[in-house]
Amino acid sequence: MSAVGETLNVIHPLVSKYLRKERMPHMACPGCGIGQVVHATLLAIDELGLTTQDTVWVQGVGCSSRITYSTWLGDNVDAHHGRIFAVATGLKMARPDLNFILFTGDGDCGAIGGNHFIHACRRNLDVTAILFNNGIYGMTGGQVAPTSPIGAVTTTTPYGNIEDPFDMCQLAVAAGASYVARWKSTDFKPLINSIKKGIQTKGLAFIEVLVQCPTNFGRYVLKTNQPQEVLKWIKEHVVTLKEVKNLRPEERQGKYLIGEFIHRTDRSGIVERYQELLKKYKKD
């Protein structure tokens, strides 16, 4: 049996291959779901054969971003809070040959950056965006988010949240993203496949993952510090797109739909359209 210290020195092969060892361990709280999603992302990257030379990680601000920032062995670009899609637009237009994987949060993407998100979907910018939805502002200590469930008690809704939560996937579909899906952090295989599909899809791929936040969502909303309790709550509050058809409207209330919402291949995006424009109007 090895000592605890030795166990910690074992480096996962995906970490050696893709991440900065000096940035490990990352700063996620114990029981946080973000690590699971990063793991799935690395497996998707690995299975597709992407490299640290051709792929850039882009972040915003919040747990999603602070935990993943400057861990990628290639280039890391971390935007101001909410500006991730604006930054990604500049990056992708300047370097259409590179793959961009975005890590954003429900506050970053759904609140302060909502408008940029809508317009990135409308432009169908060819990037893969992974939204970590923990239903709360984690990094700042448990304030209500636009994704917090109705009734949720948080540090800024001591009497319970009176606002309905935002469905970011429906928003992405309506705004024109090519690929939109939602999973739980424990839907490991579907999540890996979904990220792969997202990377391969031309246009904006938006993958929302419901991640457990025992530190803040657990503490304030569910009154628990146990990750498994938060996971149990998530499990009880999701239905698949297939299952939902058999539910009565009142049974759908407060449920997160899980699955692929859209996968369209017929809508080109701003990157290709700009290339076409240049072919037509560029003078030698």
Next chain:
Amino acid sequence: MSSAVKPGKYFVQGDEAIAEGAIAAGCRFFAGYPITPCSETSEALARRLPEVGGICLQMEDELASIHAICAASVGGLKAMTISSGPGISLKLEGLGWGIKNEIPIVVVDVQRAGPSNGVATRVGQGDFYSIRYGSAGGNYGLIALSPKSTQEAFDLTIECFNLAEIFRCPVFLLADETVGHTREPLVIPEGSSLKVIQRIKPTVPPDQFIMYPLDTPQVIYYPFPNIGEGYGICVSPYTHTSKGYASTSQEIQEKMAKRLVLKIIENLDKLVRVERQYMEDAEFAVVAYGGNARPAMAAVDMAREKGMKVGFFRPIIVWPFPDREISKVAEKVKAILVCELNIDGQLSREVARASQGKAGVFHLGSGGVEPHFPAQIFNEIRRLYKS
């Protein structure tokens, strides 16, 4: 590069000259949001950039446009955005990201009468301090150039791009509605005769390259590797180590703040650009900048015709402020009249500070809408000259 430049003599607005200056400087990415009085620049670039293989986007707002240009510059393209008044307020949010990560970009402010929406179509000069100090958090130096004519709008835009590369920082072109909308002759020389600084690239392999030179804060002409070049760069909103990793250490914060300030103030000799007229024997000086320098200069000419020993001084690089040059003016003259299009006295305050009490400093302000008229300034000169 040179084929992108269209040499010749034109009769255009300052806003259009800015667009051509940007193209001549190698700008290949522009993101903007419509706003008066500078939509003409966006419109000109929307036509011209695709012709030279560049990208021109109209973003959803000012925040998106400044962040997009910063990112495009990180991606390797020289980039610019433009705005005025309320749009500049929004740009200042993204400006901090550009400053902190030492991203070369050019931001153009065509000032209009404010505050808030003010008078969208008419001139003002109220952003002198807000562009310098408006990005929250402090701890940075800033470079801003101010043109007085269509020709200077072209020339100084190129200079802004060069300084952005040399100093690895955002550089402002602080224009105003008078300059933006004045239609007058513009001479565009052959591209080959223009001095254009290209992005400076590292000469050492990635493992030896220091992205942020915190231990040599004064260094300029420092390379900026872009994404996709194998350097594994880290760009973020956080206080960073020399590698770009987020840090909460006081020592690192101190070093980073010093880097952002010292790279400017330790190289002040490269950042002095002023115009002087009749200063040799002057006993009284008039100071103005941007479009308002024109009526000020006309008033000085009127005073000279009347035999008054009045000189004219104009900062062209307005930030960093030319303290030493103003101090020299103050040593020479009895009084200085500062003419600017704001009531609160922004340039006047800087002139008073730099004069260190060696001369009396007087403020001739206006809320904007109309520029100063030469007669207005002349009357003030005459009144103060006598006393």
